[in-house]
Amino acid sequence: MTDHTAVNTAFGVLGDPHKDFLWTKKALTKLLTAGVKQVHVLGDFGFVWHGSPQERNDLNRLTKVLAEADAYLYVTGGNHEGYAALNRHYPEDEDGYRHLTDRIIWLPRGWRGHTTAGTVVASLGGANSIDKGRRTPPVDGHGGSWWPEEQITEDDLNRLGTDPVDVLLAHDAPRTQALAAKLYPNQGFWTAEGLMYADMGQQMFQRGVEQVKPKVVISGHYHLFLDTTETFHDHTGNAFDTRSIILDCNGFSRSAAVFEPETQTLRILPVV
Template sequence: MGNVLMTGDIHGNTDHAVRLVRVAVREKCTRMFVLGDFGAWEHTPEGRRYFDVVNRVARKLRVQVYFLDGNHDKSSLVHELYDGKADDDGFLVCRSNIRYAPRGHRWVWEETRFAAFGGAYSVDKSWRLAKEAQSERNAQRRRRFGSSRRPATVGKLWFPEEQMTDEEFDAVLTADTSPVDVLLAHDKPRDSAPDWNRKNLPECLPNQDRIQRAVNTLRPGLMLHGHLHYRYTDMIRCGADHWTQVDGLGADPEASHRHDYDHDQSWLVLQLPSRHASADREQPELAS
């Protein structure tokens, strides 16, 4: 199956998504995995069109696109549309070449054990709710002047399911506490310390604590995430005798808040060990 192109947030940016699929081909990756904020907005015509375009390009270039949910993905709708449509690895099949990893999902590729935990807190929650409220006021005004349209205005920009509750997280994590090799998430673990981080409000910390608990429990050698829109690498301790490498990835250009943005900061290649490696277990590596 080959290696995996890991990418940060795409936010429904079609040009960026298509470019990344082409990067996957160039880097000889048959799979691309988006670490949240993929652009799962099928409650809008634009969101459905985005899925269709990315799927068409991925199918043509023979790349399978996977994603876990970020705080800006409407994951409740993904489940509503695609629950019951899982492939052999347990991913929900959204299109022929687009698949979703539910929260807490575990799978094995090339003898490498993975787990995925989506979700995070939206630092722009107030802005999004204000925009929804304004849309509702506009809709009510039109109805007073005789319009019969009843457009949905709630749940279009901010999604209540953006992060797991402690109870939901506990249930998923304790269902299987066996170690993994690679942990994928949208949010960062609490203990990682990038030198630039705009997602550090007090409201952000409970979910970072949840991801930290996943690291401490599952003890991955490598943990990858998006959300910060910033490329960094850190080493954090999980337990007395184990360290985890944490890599955060950048986002699409329109979402970057850095003047020094580089497209290559939004992806990396995860090299998986050969199926027929030596008896000593090989660990997945990041391409330099």
């Protein structure tokens, strides 16, 4: 049986695939050719939406690519995920994992793993959709384009715990000044309600950051690339530095990378 808490000394990271099969297959192939055996999707995987036969076919085809390299794909959930279909078709096992296939594993929020050297890697998925007002909720657990499970909850933060981690894999990102500066020009595209809702989600994520004080957070969600370091403070006022890496999304060059958790080295692999 595969130990899904065992983290390799190098693994792949993917920004939002958005159910783009051709791009995802190309990105996976590039990462696997580089030698990694584990790839982490940083949210908005999208291949579980309404649970259609086409989605199952796409998952099986991605699994074939992974199997040929004896590799695994791990999903940290985002906001644009079909949570109703996920709950209906892929129940959690006793450890909280959802097995989309035998090689595509959906991680529970608060998951922790570690390298043989003891470097701790954790996962905290979820984010609030800034365009929630343009989307529809499911009816009786079916359909929809917005799902309340996108939100980080108090239970999620409790599962994450307070023990420090070295690397936090996420969809949302820390509240850095650099990210705020990049997002500010786009505020006019969104409603006040959408901006407030998204901000509430990022506040919840920031609480998780302050709980575990990661050295590095690797995220998706914002459809841009950013690599910045900022000083934060926990609830007692103690300062800590966190490097925030945000990968771009499908179709953009800085959306796939190899990360070495023990040295915190990031190597971008452009997908063309």
